[in-house]
Amino acid sequence: MAALIDMEGVSKVYRTGxxxxxxxxGITLSVETGEYMAIMGASGSGKSTLMNVIGFLxxxxxxxxxxxxxxxENLSDDDLAAIRGRRIGFVFQTFQLLPxxxxxxxxxxxxxxxxxxxxxxRARAMDILKQVGLADRMFHTxxxxxxxxxxxxxxxxxxxxxxxLLLADEPTGNLDSRSGAEIMALIDRLHAEGLTILVVTHDAxxxxxxGRRIVLRDGQIVEDTxxxxxxxxxx
Amino acid sequence: MNVLESSRIAVxxxxxxxxxxxxxxxxxxxxxxxxxxxVSIGEGARAYIxxxxxxxxxxxxAIQPGKTSTAGGFHPPAAGSxxxxxxxxAKAIKRRAYAVxxxxxxxxxxxxxxxxxxxxxTMIIGxxxxxxxxxxxxxxxxxxxxxxxxxxxxxVVVLGRTxxxxxxxxxxxxxxxxTIADAKFRVVGIMQAKGMTLGFDIDDIxxxxxxxxMELYDTDALHEILAAAERAEEVDLAIRQIKDVLxxxxxxxxxxxxxxxxxxMSTMDTILTILTGVLGGIAGISLVVGGIGIMNIMLVSVxxxxxxxxxxxxxxxxxxxxxxxxxxxxxxxxxIGGVIGIIVGGGIAYSxxxxxxxxxxxVSLWSVTLAFFxxxxxxxxxGVEPARRAARLDPIEALRYE
Ligand SMILES: Nc1ncnc2c1ncn2[C@@H]1O[C@H](COP(=O)(O)OP(=O)(O)O)[C@@H](O)[C@H]1O
Ligand SMILES: [Mg+2]
Numbered sequence: 001m002a003a004l005i006d007m008e009g010v011s012k013v014y015r016t017g018x019x020x021x022x023x024x025x026g027i028t029l030s031v032e033t034g035e036y037m038a039i040m041g042a043s044g045s046g047k048s049t050l051m052n053v054i055g056f057l058x059x060x061x062x063x064x065x066x067x068x069x070x071x072x073e074n075l076s077d078d079d080l081a082a083i084r085g086r087r088i089g090f091v092f093q094t095f096q097l098l099p100x101x102x103x104x105x106x107x108x109x110x111x112x113x114x115x116x117x118x119x120x121x122r123a124r125a126m127d128i129l130k131q132v133g134l135a136d137r138m139f140h141t142x143x144x145x146x147x148x149x150x151x152x153x154x155x156x157x158x159x160x161x162x163x164x165l166l167l168a169d170e171p172t173g174n175l176d177s178r179s180g181a182e183i184m185a186l187i188d189r190l191h192a193e194g195l196t197i198l199v200v201t202h203d204a205x206x207x208x209x210x211g212r213r214i215v216l217r218d219g220q221i222v223e224d225t226x227x228x229x230x231x232x233x234x235x
Numbered sequence: 236m237n238v239l240e241s242s243r244i245a246v247x248x249x250x251x252x253x254x255x256x257x258x259x260x261x262x263x264x265x266x267x268x269x270x271x272x273x274v275s276i277g278e279g280a281r282a283y284i285x286x287x288x289x290x291x292x293x294x295x296x297a298i299q300p301g302k303t304s305t306a307g308g309f310h311p312p313a314a315g316s317x318x319x320x321x322x323x324x325a326k327a328i329k330r331r332a333y334a335v336x337x338x339x340x341x342x343x344x345x346x347x348x349x350x351x352x353x354x355x356x357t358m359i360i361g362x363x364x365x366x367x368x369x370x371x372x373x374x375x376x377x378x379x380x381x382x383x384x385x386x387x388x389x390x391v392v393v394l395g396r397t398x399x400x401x402x403x404x405x406x407x408x409x410x411x412x413x414t415i416a417d418a419k420f421r422v423v424g425i426m427q428a429k430g431m432t433l434g435f436d437i438d439d440i441x442x443x444x445x446x447x448x449m450e451l452y453d454t455d456a457l458h459e460i461l462a463a464a465e466r467a468e469e470v471d472l473a474i475r476q477i478k479d480v481l482x483x484x485x486x487x488x489x490x491x492x493x494x495x496x497x498x499x500m501s502t503m504d505t506i507l508t509i510l511t512g513v514l515g516g517i518a519g520i521s522l523v524v525g526g527i528g529i530m531n532i533m534l535v536s537v538x539x540x541x542x543x544x545x546x547x548x549x550x551x552x553x554x555x556x557x558x559x560x561x562x563x564x565x566x567x568x569x570x571i572g573g574v575i576g577i578i579v580g581g582g583i584a585y586s587x588x589x590x591x592x593x594x595x596x597x598v599s600l601w602s603v604t605l606a607f608f609x610x611x612x613x614x615x616x617x618g619v620e621p622a623r624r625a626a627r628l629d630p631i632e633a634l635r636y637e
Contacts, residue, residue, distance in 0.1 A: 057630050058631055084550070085550055085552075097546070110550035
């Protein structure tokens with residue numbers, strides 16, 4: 001079976017005035033369905049950029065990226081939006097919830113853009129919220145929730161579309177250690193249920209949950225470790 | 236995403252900022268209300284004048300001395316010796332133009348009418364018995380000037396309502412003698428009140444036999460001949476026949492002008508249509524200003540909600556979804572503003588005549604329809620650019636926006 005993520009020499013260059021910044025400088029990476037991978041590296045090493053490219057929020061400036069066997073380069077912005085909405089779940093460090101919408105409305109949001117009926121949207125969102133333990137917070141707004149609860153809303157929103165891939169960019173970065181541990185436990189459970197997961201983190205203990213670990217430096221993969229196989233592939 | 240969903244999202248966003256939404260709408264409300272109001276005043280004036288002109292008498296023709304080029308002109312050149320129309324002309328028309336039912340001589344003058352120690356400056360019309368019939372006027376008490384009065388130049392007078400009230404109050408006037416230009420005239424009739432017609436008080440008039448008037452003013456020229464066609468369809472035929480008769484009598488020259496009711500109406504109609512258009516156009520400018528207000532607020536709103544746009548895009552919103560959402564906000568603002576504006580403008584237009592009867596108004600369906608679609612168009616026109624900016628935002632940058 002083809003890999004879920006298949007990157008070959010992917011680069012992302014930002015043009016800022018006179019200097020070009022290569023946020024990604026030739027990434028070659030393959031991720032199988034069902035993998036749980038941590039992405040580590042110093043600040044500015046290109047972790048978020050890699051996540052954004054993988055999740056179709058951004059386009060590479062060079063290289064080939066195939067997602068689920070499909071070449072991405074020639075897809076239109078709207079095609080990318082559709083893949084993003086149906087196949088990918090995003091979790092951000094800063095939660096990124098709509099501040100005035102309720103928990104339920106925030107979780108329903110991706111389904112709004114898939115022409116799913118109001119009743120089904122609601123049923124699916126409620127179901128997911130129960131799974132993340134927020135059944136009693138459905139009609140609260142983000143301001144009325146703790147950071148850990150907000151991040152669980154964000155995870156519920158990422159899961160409600162039944163994605164192939166969950167991308168979490170420093171999901172515990174804004175949380176105290178206990179809430180962080182809860183969120184990591186939730187992500188572990190999702191992996192155990194079969195979901196493919198990529199987590200960006202600085203935290204070695206967080207990375208310890210993952211079966212595979214890559215380290216970025218200056219937009220390149222400098223380390224790629226699989227725990228079970230015990231092998232190390234240097235980029 | 237369907238239209239219903241977009242509208243729902245737009246309404247939620249608008250309700251999150253009720254004060255701002257209401258103020259933005261106010262611009263459209265004022266614009267639409269102004270359009271409705273000013274157009275209804277223009278339309279009202281037109282309806283009023285049309286009614287008044289019809290009320291003067293149908294099938295009416297006025298033959299005036301002198302040749303004017305424009306149909307419906309109100310000021311033909313003054314009658315010179317060559318151009319004059321005479322009582323004989325009127326009689327000839329009546330006799331020979333069979334499509335003409337009446338041809339009434341009119342001598343116009345003004346002067347003091349005195350009774351005891353009271354007097355009034357008024358309009359004096361010298362005419363013939365058919366005058367009331369042609370002009371849709373009625374005698375209330377006594378009789379109008381008779382043919383015998385005309386033939387014998389009798390010193391008789393018929394008083395208009397206003398003149399009667401000024402000189403006699405409620406006292407009986409029939410048989411009384413009033414003085415006009417040093418001559419005594421016997422009152423033989425009092426006209427029914429008719430009221431103002433086109434700002435002219437048709438009751439502030441006295442009627443005397445045309446022959447007497449010609450003597451009074453020492454002239455044999457008529458101011459005009461009022462003629463009526465037998466039937467409305469025969470107005471053109473009547474005009475041809477009148478021309479035949481008069482040209483023959485005037486040594487082959489067409490030295491007179493025939494003004495038709497229709498020509499007067501269409502001239503007035505043209506003037507008032509232009510007036511209504513100009514008024515509506517001026518009001519339309521304020522609607523455009525309202526539209527600019529919408530655009531301004533939408534641009535601010537897009538900026539403020541950059542992060543929201545980023546979130547929506549990150550979870551799968553396409554450009555068209557974002558475009559629709561913001562466009563609908565603008566259109567809903569202008570649409571609700573338009574509906575309220577129609578109600579407000581229509582309400583004011585409707586109630587003006589209740590307080591100022593001198594300003595007739597008419598709220599027509601076409602102006603309401605036009606204002607409605609115009610306000611929606613304003614929403615689309617001024618909403619599309621902010622919505623496009625929102626739709627074009629880069630999701631990553633939008634998500635980072637503080
Ligand atoms: N929009 C941008 N314009 C210019 N440079 C950028 C932009 N986004 C990221 N970068 C640069 O790309 C590099 C990688 O950024 P990022 O992926 O956010 O790193 P990380 O998430 O690992 O901290 C950094 O040097 C950053 O300054
Ligand atoms: Mg980052």
